[in-house]
Amino acid sequence: MSKATIYFSDKTSLVLHEDDLITPIVLNNSGEDTYASMDKTVKVEYHVHNGLIPSIMDALCKCSLFYVNQEIDITYSSHAIVRIEMS
Numbered sequence: 229m230s231k232a233t234i235y236f237s238d239k240t241s242l243v244l245h246e247d248d249l250i251t252p253i254v255l256n257n258s259g260e261d262t263y264a265s266m267d268k269t270v271k272v273e274y275h276v277h278n279g280l281i282p283s284i285m286d287a288l289c290k291c292s293l294f295y296v297n298q299e300i301d302i303t304y305s306s307h308a309i310v311r312i313e314m315s
Contacts, residue, residue: 231280231314237309238308242296242304250295250296252294264293267290281314
């Protein structure tokens with residue numbers, strides 16, 4: 229099974245595996261209210277030429293924060309990502 233490691237600026241890392249779920253947290257501007265909201269969950273899938281990177285980018289390029297699988301107690305910053313590496 230394929231995996232990718234996300235490295236953050238604080239020197240921590242996160243390993244994502246094929247079939248993991250990434251839930252982007254986006255800013256929702258609805259009328260006069262602005263609030264954080266969970267966006268559509270993206271399944272980490274293997275791409276024949278680029279591995280897991282395309283599906284990871286589908287989730288992370290549109291959000292400031294995200295969480296993985298159902299672990300809602302840990303939120304990660306997409307702006308703190310330094311590198312993503314396939315292994």
